[in-house]
Amino acid sequence: MKKAVIFAPALMLLLSVLTAGCIRQPEAEVPTVRQVSPAETEEEAGDGEQTEEAKQADESEKTAPEAADSDTVPEPEDEPREAEAPRKDVPMVKGIYITGPMAGHTGMADREQLAADTELNAMVIDIKNDEGIVTYKMNQPLVEELGAGVAYIRDLPELMGRLKEQDLYLIARIVAFKDPLLAEKRPELCIRKKDGGIFRDKNGLAWVNPYEEEVWEYLIALGKEAALAGFDEIQFDYIRFPTEISDGEADYGPRIQGRTKTDVITEFTAYAYEQLSPLGVRVSADVFGTVIDNENDAVIVGQDYGAMARYLDYICPMVYPSHYRDGVYGIEHPDLMPYETVAAALKASNEVLEKIPQGEHRAVVRPWLQDFTAVWIAHHQSYEGEQIRQQIQAVYDSGCEEWLLWNAKCSYTPEGLLSGEHDSTSEF
Numbered sequence: 001m002k003k004a005v006i007f008a009p010a011l012m013l014l015l016s017v018l019t020a021g022c023i024r025q026p027e028a029e030v031p032t033v034r035q036v037s038p039a040e041t042e043e044e045a046g047d048g049e050q051t052e053e054a055k056q057a058d059e060s061e062k063t064a065p066e067a068a069d070s071d072t073v074p075e076p077e078d079e080p081r082e083a084e085a086p087r088k089d090v091p092m093v094k095g096i097y098i099t100g101p102m103a104g105h106t107g108m109a110d111r112e113q114l115a116a117d118t119e120l121n122a123m124v125i126d127i128k129n130d131e132g133i134v135t136y137k138m139n140q141p142l143v144e145e146l147g148a149g150v151a152y153i154r155d156l157p158e159l160m161g162r163l164k165e166q167d168l169y170l171i172a173r174i175v176a177f178k179d180p181l182l183a184e185k186r187p188e189l190c191i192r193k194k195d196g197g198i199f200r201d202k203n204g205l206a207w208v209n210p211y212e213e214e215v216w217e218y219l220i221a222l223g224k225e226a227a228l229a230g231f232d233e234i235q236f237d238y239i240r241f242p243t244e245i246s247d248g249e250a251d252y253g254p255r256i257q258g259r260t261k262t263d264v265i266t267e268f269t270a271y272a273y274e275q276l277s278p279l280g281v282r283v284s285a286d287v288f289g290t291v292i293d294n295e296n297d298a299v300i301v302g303q304d305y306g307a308m309a310r311y312l313d314y315i316c317p318m319v320y321p322s323h324y325r326d327g328v329y330g331i332e333h334p335d336l337m338p339y340e341t342v343a344a345a346l347k348a349s350n351e352v353l354e355k356i357p358q359g360e361h362r363a364v365v366r367p368w369l370q371d372f373t374a375v376w377i378a379h380h381q382s383y384e385g386e387q388i389r390q391q392i393q394a395v396y397d398s399g400c401e402e403w404l405l406w407n408a409k410c411s412y413t414p415e416g417l418l419s420g421e422h423d424s425t426s427e428f
Contacts, residue, residue: 022350022365022398022399022400030311030361085279087280087282094404095123096115096122096123096410100126103126104135104152117419118419119420124173127225128173128222131181132179134150134222136149136150138225140225170230171233172227172234174226175237176219177208177209177238178242179207183206191208191250192252220271220276223281224279227276233283233284235285236286237285237286239265240265240303247261260299261302262304262307265303266304273311284315284363285316289317289323291305292345293351310362312363314363314364316368316404317346319345319346321337321391322334322372323374328344329344338383338391338394340394342390343397346394367404368403368406370391371407371416372406372408384413385415391403
């Protein structure tokens, strides 16, 4: 296997002083965006181009039951707060994504063996996927009322116990605002067009409206259930607006109150942290890699990278080389140059996060990396062990210490991973 050392020296000099956010800092207090619940903000004011996410790739074994929503937002400042659960120590995470169907399938044994044989120590498991399906029969009133639960994972306590025995760090993935089941079941919560019609993306799927507080509370309820089930971390994906409708076409309803899309996504991020962190879990969010330093993309989807990082334990940019346009960062075809692309994206991340003053809270950067071949783009290559390892090395050379691998079908490349006993940061 060719080693990525040929790329490292020049970029190391550029990146060594730009490691803000990558290395874990002493914990600082997370600032508060809201002093009141979303329902109490009636008088408050405040209101690109992007390639398709690999996370919209075909997920194995799909079905389509119903969705879910929630009720009135509580008033956290007025209600007595329970004692906060102690926060557990967290390993330097090296993880893989697991779908609900895979988590409940016999094939899960192969993924567990992969973790046992390699440096992997974490799994990101779907709890609510991008169809709006809750992947086990959750004992939660709204999930039950709306029929959102599907027993992909037939015995969650058994699964959790088994994985914990293997010392795996477990992350619950909750897809936020791409929820076609909830949008269809509760159309008053969906994104609408100005002509009154329901917005649907290119796949015909409706999305829920991030301005709607009932949607927020449903997501928080799922996060709390996952925390009680024993997950170490709650990770929100699709914590954004869709890319296929412009502000001129969309009608987000009366709750906008002058707030921008980036305002409301940042507010939800802060609210999720406020609600879930006291349970002893970490809170993270996935973001487009391009929003790090592309203001147009950030405005379209509502993801302000620096602002969100102030209200999360981990921020997880999807820096898949296949998802960058030709020529970005001066790289002719990013998919063909995985080391350089990941390194350039994380350099930009460091530059953004170093603007957060020392002593103030900022998330640790834990990027998603590409373990799939992007056959849908013209200039692509087969992603095998070498390409995986080059991305991982770029993470380390950028001053970051953690990473996650994405493959929509949970089919990972063992040749890209080191044995469990190896010091992974010093491979090259």
